[in-house]
Amino acid sequence: MSGPRAGDLTDIADRVVGLAGDGEEVEVVVGRSRHTEVRAYDGDVESLSSAETMGVGIRVVQGDRQGFAYAATFDGEVLAETLAEARDNAGFASPDPHIGLAEPDGVAVPDLDLFRPSLLEVPTEEKVARALELEAATRSVDDRITGVDSAEFVDAMGESCVASTTGIRSESASTACYLAVSCLAEADEQTQTGFGFSVGRELDDLVADDARDDAVRRATRLLGATKPSSTRTTIVLDPYVTAMVIGIIGSTLSGESVLKGRSPFADRLGEEIAAPVVTLVDDPTNPLAYTARATDGEGLASRRNALITDGVLGTFVHNAYTGRWAGAASTGNAVRGGFKSTPGVGCRALALAPGQLDQPALLRDVGEGVLITSVIGMHSGVNAVSGDFSTGAEGLRITDGEQGAPLREFTIASTLQRMLRDVAAVGADVEWLPMSAAGVSLVIRDVTISGT
Amino acid sequence: MIEEAVLSRVLSSALAGGGELAEVFAEDKRATSAVLDDGRIEQLSSGRDRGAGIRVISGDTTGFAHTSDLSEAGLRAAAEAAGAAARRGGGGSNVVALTRTEARHPSTVEVLPEDVAKADKVDLLRRADETARAADGAISQVSARYGDSRRRILVANSEGLLAEDDQVRSLFSIGAVATGDSGQQTGRQSLGHTVGFELFDRVAVEDLARAAADRAVTKLVARPAPSGEMPVVIGAGAGGVLFHEACGHGLEADHIAKGASVYKGRLGQQVASPLVTLIDDGTVADEWGCFGIDDEGSPAQRNVLIEDGVLTDYMWDLTRGRKDGRPRSGNGRRQSYQHLPMVRMTNTYLANGSDDPADIIAGTDHGIYVAQLGGGSVNTATGDFVFGMWEAYLIEDGRLTEPLREGNLIGNGPKVLADIEALGNDFAMGPPGTCGKDGQGVPVGDGVPTLRVRSMTVGGTAA
Numbered sequence: 083m084s085g086p087r088a089g090d091l092t093d094i095a096d097r098v099v100g101l102a103g104d105g106e107e108v109e110v111v112v113g114r115s116r117h118t119e120v121r122a123y124d125g126d127v128e129s130l131s132s133a134e135t136m137g138v139g140i141r142v143v144q145g146d147r148q149g150f151a152y153a154a155t156f157d158g159e160v161l162a163e164t165l166a167e168a169r170d171n172a173g174f175a176s177p178d179p180h181i182g183l184a185e186p187d188g189v190a191v192p193d194l195d196l197f198r199p200s201l202l203e204v205p206t207e208e209k210v211a212r213a214l215e216l217e218a219a220t221r222s223v224d225d226r227i228t229g230v231d232s233a234e235f236v237d238a239m240g241e242s243c244v245a246s247t248t249g250i251r252s253e254s255a256s257t258a259c260y261l262a263v264s265c266l267a268e269a270d271e272q273t274q275t276g277f278g279f280s281v282g283r284e285l286d287d288l289v290a291d292d293a294r295d296d297a298v299r300r301a302t303r304l305l306g307a308t309k310p311s312s313t314r315t316t317i318v319l320d321p322y323v324t325a326m327v328i329g330i331i332g333s334t335l336s337g338e339s340v341l342k343g344r345s346p347f348a349d350r351l352g353e354e355i356a357a358p359v360v361t362l363v364d365d366p367t368n369p370l371a372y373t374a375r376a377t378d379g380e381g382l383a384s385r386r387n388a389l390i391t392d393g394v395l396g397t398f399v400h401n402a403y404t405g406r407w408a409g410a411a412s413t414g415n416a417v418r419g420g421f422k423s424t425p426g427v428g429c430r431a432l433a434l435a436p437g438q439l440d441q442p443a444l445l446r447d448v449g450e451g452v453l454i455t456s457v458i459g460m461h462s463g464v465n466a467v468s469g470d471f472s473t474g475a476e477g478l479r480i481t482d483g484e485q486g487a488p489l490r491e492f493t494i495a496s497t498l499q500r501m502l503r504d505v506a507a508v509g510a511d512v513e514w515l516p517m518s519a520a521g522v523s524l525v526i527r528d529v530t531i532s533g534t
Numbered sequence: 535m536i537e538e539a540v541l542s543r544v545l546s547s548a549l550a551g552g553g554e555l556a557e558v559f560a561e562d563k564r565a566t567s568a569v570l571d572d573g574r575i576e577q578l579s580s581g582r583d584r585g586a587g588i589r590v591i592s593g594d595t596t597g598f599a600h601t602s603d604l605s606e607a608g609l610r611a612a613a614e615a616a617g618a619a620a621r622r623g624g625g626g627s628n629v630v631a632l633t634r635t636e637a638r639h640p641s642t643v644e645v646l647p648e649d650v651a652k653a654d655k656v657d658l659l660r661r662a663d664e665t666a667r668a669a670d671g672a673i674s675q676v677s678a679r680y681g682d683s684r685r686r687i688l689v690a691n692s693e694g695l696l697a698e699d700d701q702v703r704s705l706f707s708i709g710a711v712a713t714g715d716s717g718q719q720t721g722r723q724s725l726g727h728t729v730g731f732e733l734f735d736r737v738a739v740e741d742l743a744r745a746a747a748d749r750a751v752t753k754l755v756a757r758p759a760p761s762g763e764m765p766v767v768i769g770a771g772a773g774g775v776l777f778h779e780a781c782g783h784g785l786e787a788d789h790i791a792k793g794a795s796v797y798k799g800r801l802g803q804q805v806a807s808p809l810v811t812l813i814d815d816g817t818v819a820d821e822w823g824c825f826g827i828d829d830e831g832s833p834a835q836r837n838v839l840i841e842d843g844v845l846t847d848y849m850w851d852l853t854r855g856r857k858d859g860r861p862r863s864g865n866g867r868r869q870s871y872q873h874l875p876m877v878r879m880t881n882t883y884l885a886n887g888s889d890d891p892a893d894i895i896a897g898t899d900h901g902i903y904v905a906q907l908g909g910g911s912v913n914t915a916t917g918d919f920v921f922g923m924w925e926a927y928l929i930e931d932g933r934l935t936e937p938l939r940e941g942n943l944i945g946n947g948p949k950v951l952a953d954i955e956a957l958g959n960d961f962a963m964g965p966p967g968t969c970g971k972d973g974q975g976v977p978v979g980d981g982v983p984t985l986r987v988r989s990m991t992v993g994g995t996a997a
Contacts, residue, residue: 123594123792124594126593126594126595127594127595128594128595128596129595129596129597129598129874130595130596130597130598130619130620131597131598131599131600131619131874132598132599132615132619133598133599133600133601133872134601135602135872136602137602148576148577149577149578149579150577150578150579150580151579151580151581152579152580152581152582153581153582154581154582154583154584154585154602155582155584155602160582164582167580168580170652171577171578171579171580171652172577172578174568174575174578174652174653174656175574175575175576175577175578176573176574176575176576178574178576206619228793229792229793229794231789231792231793231794231915266793266794266915272916273796273915273916274915274916275794275913275915275916309991312761312762341572342571342572342675342677343572343674343675343711343713343718344675344711344718346717346718422581423579424577424579458911458912458913458918458919458920459909459910459911459919459920459921459922459942459944461909461911461922462907462908462909462910462911462920462921462922462942463908463920463921463922463940463941463942463993465720465940467711467718467719467720468717468718468719468720468753468939468940469717470939470940470941470995472759472922472940472941472942472993472994472995473920473942473993474918474919474920474942474944474993476918490916490918491918491944491945491946491991492944492991492993493761493920493941493942493944493991493993494993495761495941495942495993495994495995496995497995530761530993530994530995530996531761532761532762532944532991532992532993532994533762533763533991534762534763534991
C-alpha cells in the first residue's frame, strides 16, 4: 500500500502544528495501523484480509472553544481542508473556561516493550497455517464438538503520534496478535457454543492449545443446561466476567461522569464504597496489560492510579479537560478511539488486587451458589448512572463446594453500589485479557437470580 | 467516483492470477456530529472517509484488501493484494463489460445536510436542552447528539455489475438524567431516518426532549422490576429489536451454513405462532435500514422470512447465494470499505395483527408492559437472547400500574415465537438501531405492533 513509512507520522504532525495561527492551540493525532486477518473454515481459508488504515485528527482551541475534524488520509491538501474545518467547527462550540489542550507535566514516560518487529516478519503462509491448525485441532479434540464456526489468526501493528502547540510530542507503536476460535458442541439434541483465544505481542506468545481448550471447555460444560429457579444467592464470577463488570465500575469513576453528575459515586471520594477486600487499580504502565501504553490519548505519560484502596474510594480519573475542571490535573487518562475522535476520559488498564485463593478453593468456601461462566446483554441491562445492573447469564451450580449442573437462560441482578459492598472474596487467578480490565475470580453475595 | 475503464482494468488485475469473482467497493463518506452535554455545545466534529475495498473469490476462499488511494495505481495495488490472498487454484478470467444498473433509492432527500448551516444544526441541540430542562425541576443533566452522514458508494464486479447509491442519514438523540430522593434515573429518546435535514421539519426536537425527560422523571418513583417468568406485553414500535435478536440473526444464511443457528433445516416448518409474519425489508422509504443497493450492489428487497408462523426463507448475500445456487436478497452489507460484506438485516418487522392493543393489556392479569427496549444480543446457535428494558410498567388486573426500574428480559427465540398469543393492529416502527455482528456496525430499523408473549423471564432486582 502507498503512504509514508514509520517515522513520517511525526513529520505530518509537526507540519500541521506549524500551521497554527496566532492565539490558536492546535493538537494533531496521526495514526496508522496495519492488520491481517485469516479466517479458517472447514479446512480451508474462508477469508484473508490485509489492510492499512491511516488518518489524521485535528483539534483546534480558539480562546475557550474547541472544534474537531478528521480525515482518513495523509493527502496534504485534505490536511489543510481538515484544519480549516476544525477551525470553522470551533466557532459553533459553547465557550467553556476548562477547554484546553494537555500541557507537558514532567511525568516521565515509562519504557514499555510493546512493539515487536518479529511480528512484521511473519510470512502470510505461517498465519494461514496457524488458523487452519487451530480449526482442525478444535474439531478433533472432543466427540461432542460438531462444528467450528470461526477460527482466526489476526495481527495488527499500530503507530501514532500526538503533537500540539502546547509542547506535547509523543510517539507510540505497538504490535498485537491473537488466535481465536468459536465452536459448537451438541449432545442430547442441545447445542452450546464456546469461545477461546490466545493473545500476545508476537507470534511466539500465542498458545493455540489454550484457545482450543477454553473453547471446547466452555461449549461442552454447558451441555444439558437447564433454567434455574429464581432466588437470591452467592455468585462466583469467572475471570472473564469479572473483567466486564469492573470495566463498568471503572466507567462510573471517570472524571467526566462525576463532574457531569452522572455517576452513582460522584460525592463519595474518601468514603468506603466497597468491601475491604476490594482494591482497584488502573495501571496502563503494566506491560502485562493488553492495553498498556506509554502515553495517554493526549500524549501525557501513563501512570498508575489507585481508584479504590481497601474499599475506600481514592480518586477519579481525568484527562486534561476534566482535570482542569475538577481543579486537579490530568491523571493520564485521556482515551481516544483513534484519529477519528477527540480524547475522552476513562480507565485504561484496570485490575483488582488479587486475593489468596484460586477458583476451586473459592468454590469450596462458597459451598452453595452459582458460578457465572458468561454473560450476555450487559450493554443493554446495566445503567452506569443509576447503577442498576441486570444481565443475562450462563453458568454452573455450585454444590457442596464443587462445580455442578449447568444452567442457562437466567439473569443476575443487583446494583453496582451493592455489588461492590457485597464482594466476599477476590481470587488469586489474575488473567490478562484483550480488554481494558484484567480478569480474576470474584465472589459476590446476595445477588438476585431470575429464572423460572 | 471511479471511471468505468479504470474499474474494468482493476477487476482484470484482481483476477490476473486466478479467481472466479472480483469486486470493487468504493465509498466516499462525509459525516458531521455535534454534541451537547451539561448545557454546552462541546464541539462540532466533521470527518471524511474515502477509499475502496477489493475482494477476490476463489473457490471457498475470499481475499480482501482495502486502500484509501483511489488512483488507478492505488486500486491496482489493492487488487493484486486481494488476488494474491485468494489465490488457491483456478485459471484466469476475463472481465466482461460493466453494465450500469439503476436502482432507485426508496427515500427522497429534500435537504442535503451539507447545504444546511452548522448554526442550524447546533440550534436543534440548544432547543432540545432547554425543553428537557424546563420539562421538570428534577432534570439535572441533559446530553444530546445531532448527526448526519452522506455516504456515496459504487460497486463493480467481474460479473459485469456496476451500481451506485447515495445514502443520506439524519439522527438526533437525547438523554436526560433526573435526580431525586431515590438517586438518579435516565430517560432517552432517539430519532433517525434515511432522509436529509427536512426530518426536523417533520419532527420537533422539543417533543423528543420532553419524552426523554418524562421517562427519567417517571423512573424516579419506579420500583425494582420483578424477577421470574411472567407474561410480557411489548408496546407498538418498542419490540422490533426482540425479533431482530430472537430470530432475525438466526435466519442469516451464514449462520445457517455453519450450523450455528436453531433455524437450520427448518424451511417450510412451523417455527412460530400462526400470528407471526416476519419481514425484512430494505425498501421501506425513509427508515433507518433502507438503501438503494446493498454493499454488494444488489437492489434493496422486501423478503418475507416467516409467514403465518411458517419459515419461508433465509437472508442471503453474494457468497452464500453463489454457494447455494440462490439469488441474493439484498442483505449483503458492510460497515465501510475497510470491511468484508456479510449477511445483515435491513428493516426487520412483525406485520400487523388484528387485536385492539387496549384489549391485550386488559386481558393480562399480571405481568409487565415494556414501552421501550434497550439493545439486545443473541446466541444464534442456542437461540437464547437478552435485551434491556428502558421503560416498563407493572400490569396488575389488566391495568398498567407502577413504573419499573431497569432490568433485562431473557428468553429463547423459538420459544418466544411460539408463545406469541396476541398481536395488535397498531404497527409502528421503532427507533433507529445499529446492529453489531463480527465487530461491524450497520444501521438497521425494526418495528412491531403491540403484542403479548405468554411467558418470558424478567430479570429484575425485586426479591
